[in-house]
Amino acid sequence: MHMFDLSPLYRSTVGFDRLAQLLDSAGSFEVPAYPPYNIERVSDDEYRVTMAVAGFGRDDISIEVKQNTLTISGKKADKAEAKGEFLHQGIAQRAFERRFQLADYVQVEGAELDNGLLHIALKREIPEAMKPRTIAIKGAHEPKVIESKKAA
Known part of the structure; x- marks a missing residue:
């Protein structure tokens, strides 16, 4: 496993602490x-x-979303067993928990269960204040005159 020295990143950036922590922890689990x-x-x-x-x-x-982490967990409710005995049980029904780190501004739109597949729709919605905008440049119609006063 490769280990990267992220100290130059910490010295030259502001506000990227979370990104550096994600990179640090990416290979640790x-x-x-x-x-x-x-x-x-x-x-x-x-x-x-x-x-x-x-x-x-x-x-x-x-399905739960908390602080940019999507957590999907499943636990089979205790139900009465089938009357027969399994000769082979290849369909796993054990409990699970799966976590996904969501980028900023990614929201869960909805979820659907269809034919044994769980589909979760996600959408990135960047706020208007964060979107790029064009700034008009105004031209000076007249040159500015700086007044000078004589010393008395």
Whole structure:
């Protein structure tokens, strides 16, 4: 694993502490493999996370957004077992928790469960104050005259 020295970043930037912390922590944890998921870019400002949650219903899954972290967790409610016994159980129904770091101004638009796939729609909405704007340059119609007073 490569370790990067981020001290030059700290010396020459202001307000990028969170970015540096994310880079520091990116290699320090293992990403769980269950459940599998996709992240798609639908358009320039729209994204979709699709997660395979076979065997889970709407009541078994919770989605929470807190401080730019999207947390998706699933826990199967205790239900009566099927009357038969499993000879092979390949569909995992164990509890899970998956976290995604959201960029600034990315909001969760909604979620849909369809055919064992959980789709979460995300959209980046940049506030008007943060969008680039064009500033008109006014020309001086007359040169400014500086008055001078004689010393008495």
